[in-house]
Amino acid sequence: MTDTMVKLENHERPLHKFKALVVEDDAILANVLDDMLRELGFVDIAHASSVEAALAALDREHPDFVLLDANLRGAHAHPVARALRAAGVPLIVTTGYSPSDLPPALAAETILHKPFNTNALLARIRDVLPLTGQAA
Secondary structure: OOOOOOOOOOOOOOHHHOEEEEEOOOHHHHHHHHHHHHHHOOOEEEEEOOHHHHHHHHHHHOOOEEEEEOEEOOEEOHHHHHHHHHHOOOEEEEEOOOHHHOOHHHHOOEEEEOOOOHHHHHHHHHHHOOOOOOOO
16 A cells, blocks of 8 residues: 555544645645545545634634644744634644644644655544544
8 A cells, every 4th residue: 555545444434524624824735735635535625824714714614623734824823723622623733843843732732744644644633533433
């Protein structure tokens, strides 16, 4: 199995039942993340590229989980992480920084270190989403 061939376990809930929000200020990386999520089976994917847009998308889109870049246009994304935590929305922080270089509000979350592949993304998704058990 290559990095681009990812398969859910038979007992796991299909990912197309979940809505994802990608918060990434780099358009090329946002497209790569979109492709990775679609490869995993997601079909409902929203995007935001700034702290303000992410907070608005949280209210508008009601995502099941969020991929959150730690640094958005030079600003730390911790206000978004706090809002997601308050709303009970799971998140995965994507970053090239070490956890010790992140604000505590981000360092305490599930981290996915850049660069990563689809298998690593799926592993972190399994950490934050209820993929087993009753489908919603």
